[in-house]
Amino acid sequence: MDKILVTRASMPSYEEYIDKIKVLWDSHWLTNMGQFHKELEEKIRDFLQVDNVSLMVNGHLSLELALQALDLPKGGEVITTPFTFISTTHAIVRNGLKPIFCDIKMDDYTIDENKIEELITENTVAILPVHVYGNICNVEAIEKIAYKYNLKVIYDAAHSFGEKYKGKGVAGFGDASIFSFHATKVFNTIEGGAVTFNDPNLYEKLYNLKNFGIRGEELVVGVGANAKMNEFAAIMGLCNLEHVNDNFKARQIKAEYYINKLSELKNIVLPNFTAPGDTEYNYAYFPIRFTQVEKRDQVFDALRSENIFSRKYFYPLTSDAACFKNKYRNLPLDNARLVADSILVLPLYPEINDSDIDRIVDVIKKVLDNI
Numbered sequence: 001m002d003k004i005l006v007t008r009a010s011m012p013s014y015e016e017y018i019d020k021i022k023v024l025w026d027s028h029w030l031t032n033m034g035q036f037h038k039e040l041e042e043k044i045r046d047f048l049q050v051d052n053v054s055l056m057v058n059g060h061l062s063l064e065l066a067l068q069a070l071d072l073p074k075g076g077e078v079i080t081t082p083f084t085f086i087s088t089t090h091a092i093v094r095n096g097l098k099p100i101f102c103d104i105k106m107d108d109y110t111i112d113e114n115k116i117e118e119l120i121t122e123n124t125v126a127i128l129p130v131h132v133y134g135n136i137c138n139v140e141a142i143e144k145i146a147y148k149y150n151l152k153v154i155y156d157a158a159h160s161f162g163e164k165y166k167g168k169g170v171a172g173f174g175d176a177s178i179f180s181f182h183a184t185k186v187f188n189t190i191e192g193g194a195v196t197f198n199d200p201n202l203y204e205k206l207y208n209l210k211n212f213g214i215r216g217e218e219l220v221v222g223v224g225a226n227a228k229m230n231e232f233a234a235i236m237g238l239c240n241l242e243h244v245n246d247n248f249k250a251r252q253i254k255a256e257y258y259i260n261k262l263s264e265l266k267n268i269v270l271p272n273f274t275a276p277g278d279t280e281y282n283y284a285y286f287p288i289r290f291t292q293v294e295k296r297d298q299v300f301d302a303l304r305s306e307n308i309f310s311r312k313y314f315y316p317l318t319s320d321a322a323c324f325k326n327k328y329r330n331l332p333l334d335n336a337r338l339v340a341d342s343i344l345v346l347p348l349y350p351e352i353n354d355s356d357i358d359r360i361v362d363v364i365k366k367v368l369d370n371i
């Protein structure tokens with residue numbers, strides 16, 4: 001049987017891409033904020049309906065540099081979720097800040113806004129929530145808390161490209177949001193990312209941080225990294241952006257097919273794409289949760305033996321990673337732990353066949369029925 005992977009990188013047709021990159025052989029301008037970098041930055045700004053965008057070489061450096069640009073005091077505490085990709089926590093620690101892990105909610109797996117306030121101390125400087133699987137955090141409640149305690153809010157929006165919440169683009173929430181355009185994400189530039197924000201002053205700060213602080217041939221104004229997106233990546237983005245709405249739509253159809261097939265099964269919790277009723281989803285992921293925890297690994301293994309690659313995404317919690325375990329304030333993370341132990345992300349991408357989904361559903365059924 002053919003291998004089924006958890007995702008499949010979206011690509012334009014070969015001709016579309018080749019046609020666009022041809023001009024690079026005339027200009028020889030391959031990076032350093034070229035014409036296509038500029039064009040993609042503008043198109044993404046329009047698409048995400050946000051005031052400011054700074055393109056970056058990847059999602060991780062988008063997050064590291066966004067945190068740095070906000071000038072948070074070193075050693076400060078950042079309240080965040082442990083139910084995320086390790087990048088989120090690394091970015092905090094690599095900025096000389098301390099992650100304080102907050103538990104998540106069982107219904108959408110985002111940070112539990114009702115548990116944030118009790119974690120705030122005089123050392124708290126920011127909140128870093130994640131719109132995990134494209135489920136939008138309770139941005140209103142988080143904004144209220146941030147205002148009350150004078151904290152910055154940075155959203156890891158790596159999963160929520162193109163989503164809207166109550167009619168508003170998600171990129172506009174908080175002091176900054178970051179996106180990943182990695183090959184495995186719903187919109188990709190091969191490798192890439194972006195910071196989005198409302199305060200225009202951040203643009204120059206991020207520009208300096210992503211380009212060595214260089215502002216002129218003989219002028220270096222600050223200590224910076226190198227996190228520029230190159231022109232080949234930007235062109236991939238321009239091509240993929242043309243198809244991104246079709247991509248969301250195709251994923252939605254496949255997600256609905258899954259839901260239709262799986263809804264009769266007991267003991268699994270399906271993603272609720274109508275949950276708050278307010279979100280326009282991008283259908284990037286299809287996570288299911290097993291109410292009998294031991295079934296998760298059994299299904300994972302059974303799928304693997306059929307050459308089907310699901311993912312225990314996110315297991316373990318980032319707070320349990322070998323490099324972070326027992327290093328920070330030890331707080332109860334009961335929901336996060338339960339979800340990490342019982343969640344499984346199933347293969348989902350626009351071209352997945354219905355017959356592939358049928359195969360996956362059959363394996364799950366067999367394990368749940370102990371056949």
Ligand SMILES: *Cc1c(COP(=O)(O)O)cnc(C)c1O
Nearest residue numbers: 058059060085087158180181182
């Ligand atoms: C993918 C991802 C990142 C990192 O993005 P890269 O482009 O791979 O560097 C950060 N946070 C989350 C939640 C992600 O899924």
